[in-house]
Every structure is written in C-alpha cells, then in structure tokens.
Amino acid sequence: DSGVTQTPKHLITATGQRVTLRCSPRSGDLSVYWYQQSLDQGLQFLIHYYNGEERAKGNILERFSAQQFPDLHSELNLSSLELGDSALYFCASSVSNMGERTGELFFGEGSRLTVL
Amino acid sequence: LAKTTQPISMDSYEGQEVNITCSHNNIATNDYITWYQQFPSQGPRFIIQGYKTKVTNEVASLFIPADRKSSTLSLPRVSLSDTAVYYCLVGENTGGGNKLTFGTGTQLKVEL
Numbered sequence: 001d002s003g004v005t006q007t008p009k010h011l012i013t014a015t016g017q018r019v020t021l022r023c024s025p026r027s028g029d030l031s032v033y034w035y036q037q038s039l040d041q042g043l044q045f046l047i048h049y050y051n052g053e054e055r056a057k058g059n060i061l062e063r064f065s066a067q068q069f070p071d072l073h074s075e076l077n078l079s080s081l082e083l084g085d086s087a088l089y090f091c092a093s094s095v096s097n098m099g100e101r102t103g104e105l106f107f108g109e110g111s112r113l114t115v116l
Numbered sequence: 117l118a119k120t121t122q123p124i125s126m127d128s129y130e131g132q133e134v135n136i137t138c139s140h141n142n143i144a145t146n147d148y149i150t151w152y153q154q155f156p157s158q159g160p161r162f163i164i165q166g167y168k169t170k171v172t173n174e175v176a177s178l179f180i181p182a183d184r185k186s187s188t189l190s191l192p193r194v195s196l197s198d199t200a201v202y203y204c205l206v207g208e209n210t211g212g213g214n215k216l217t218f219g220t221g222t223q224l225k226v227e228l
Contacts, residue, residue, distance in 0.1 A: 002159065033216060043160065043203070043218040056215040090159050104150075105216070107159025 003027065006091050006108035014116055018079040021111045025072055025093030031055075032074040033094075033105065034066055038087040049074055081115045088112050120204045120219035127225050134191045136222050138204030141185050149180060149187045150205045154221070160203060163189065191224075199226045 003026035013019055025032050034046040045058035049068035060066075063081075068074040078085060089112075092105040121139040128134045140149065148167050152160035164171055166178040166187070177190040191198060201221040207214050 002161075004159075031214075033214075035218075042220045045215060045217045048214055048216070058215060058217065088157070092159070104162040104165065105152075105160070107161070110157070110159055112157075 002106040002108060004091060004093050004106050004108035006089075006111050008111055009109065010112050010114075012114045012116065013081060015081055015083060017081050017115075018077065019081065019113065021076040021078070021089050021091075021113070023074045023076070023091030023093075023108060025074070025091070026106050029093035029095050029106070030072065031094045032068055032072070033092040034060075034074070034076050035090040035092065036087050037090060037110075038084075043090065046076070078113070081113075083115050086113055086115045119217075120206055122202075122204055122219050122222045124220065125223040125225065127227065128194055129227055130195055131193050134194050134198075134224060134226075136189045136191075136202055136204075136224070137186055138189070138219070139186045140204070140206045143184050143206050147207045149178070149184075150207075151176070151178065151187075151189045152203045152205060152218070154201045154203065160218075163202075194224075194226045196226050196228070199224060 005024040007022045030051045032049045035043045037043050046060040047066050048056040052068050063079050066076045088110040090107050090110045092107045094105050150165040151163040153163050154160040164176045164178045166180050168180050171178045179188045201223050203218045203221045
C-alpha cells in the first residue's frame with residue numbers, strides 16, 4: 001500500500017460525458033502528479049501540482065483540467081470524453097519539490113476509465 | 117528536454133543478473149535518475165534513485181558513469197516475480213515544477 005488513494009477504481013461512461021477522478025496523496029506529501037496510461041503505451045505525464053499550485057504541465061488536453069485543494073487532495077476533470085480517453089489514470093505524490101530533488105514518487109492503484 | 121531511451125524488451129532466466137541500460141543524453145545538472153517497476157494494472161513502484169557513481173539498496177544497484185548520459189539498473193539473481201516493465205525516469209525542472217516524463221520502459225521477461 002503506497003498510501004495514495006484514488007477513486008473511483010473503475011469508471012464506465014459514454015462519449016461526450018464528463019468525469020472527475022480523485023486522488024488523496026500520502027500524508028504530508030505536497031506534490032501531486034497525474035499520469036495517463038493507455039493500452040500498450042507508457043506513462044504520459046499530464047500535470048504536477050505543489051501545495052495547491054500548478055507547477056508543470058505535460059501533454060494535457062484542453063478538455064482535461066486538474067486542481068489541488070487546500071487539504072492537498074487533487075481532482076482530475078475529464079470532459080467531452082472520447083473513445084481514445086479510455087485509459088488508466090494514475091496519481092502519484094511526493095514530499096517535494098519546488099524544483100529540487102523529487103525523491104520517490106508514490107503511485108496510487110489508478111482509476112480505469114472506459115469510454116463507450 | 118530530458119528524454120530517455122531504453123531497450124523495449126529483455127529476456128532472462130531465474131537466478132541470472134539482469135542489467136538494463138537507459139540513455140539520457142540531455143540530462144540536466146540538477147536531475148536525478150530514478151527507476152520504477154510496474155506490473156500490469158498497477159501503479160509504478162520505486163526501485164532506486166541516484167545522481168552519480170553507484171547506488172545500492174536491498175533490491176538493486178544503479179550505476180551512473182561520470183558523464184551521467186546513461187545509467188544501468190542491475191537486478192541480481194532475478195526471479196519469475198521480477199517479470200515487469202522497468203522505467204527509467206529523469207526529472208525535468210521547469211522552474212518550480214517537475215515534468216517527470218517516463219520513457220517507453222523495458223519489458224523484462226524472466227523464465228525458468
């Protein structure tokens with residue numbers, strides 16, 4: 001158990017819909033990272049939040065947005081869903097970072113999104 | 117952009133030592149090199165992290181040459197349970213944030 005909690009574990013929805021994925025980082029971790037992993041693909045970095053502020057963006061679609069709340073949990077919002085958005089979405093947390101050594105990332109078990 | 121290159125796949129047998137090399141030619145001065153292991157439908161799990169020379173923990177060793185343009189993860193005496201995808205990760209500092217981009221990973225298959 002990494003200490004990172006993601007909900008829901010599984011989600012099935014239809015094209016055009018909107019979903020919210022939730023992540024609770026490990027106690028004390030200020031950084032939250034979101035990743036997308038499609039079938040047969042590697043981990044695609046989406047976005048990094050540190051203590052409530054967006055710090056780095058990857059190839060995150062405009063239909064996707066995220067935020068980190070004062071209690072440090074984070075949500076990833078996916079809207080106007082398309083078939084290609086079907087994937088495993090992972091959240092990871094770490095203690096740092098403010099641009100310094102990231103240290104170990106602790107990953108949750110992921111949220112599997114299926115868009116029909 | 118700190119990009120990593122790894123072999124797509126490797127095969128080994130139980131009890132052998134496995135070395136997986138990752139190339140990261142554009143690594144920045146402040147970047148650390150981290151390796152993760154991932155089983156199907158699970159989140160990646162941290163294996164080891166280093167900056168230069170050699171780092172060893174209870175499960176692996178990490179060798180980093182002086183120029184830091186590559187690194188080698190060494191798994192001693194692998195077992196069937198080590199069959200997984202191994203990712204090399206080099207952090208990219210974007211001025212206050214970390215764009216931690218994983219490479220394509222190396223699928224290690226361990227057989228009897």
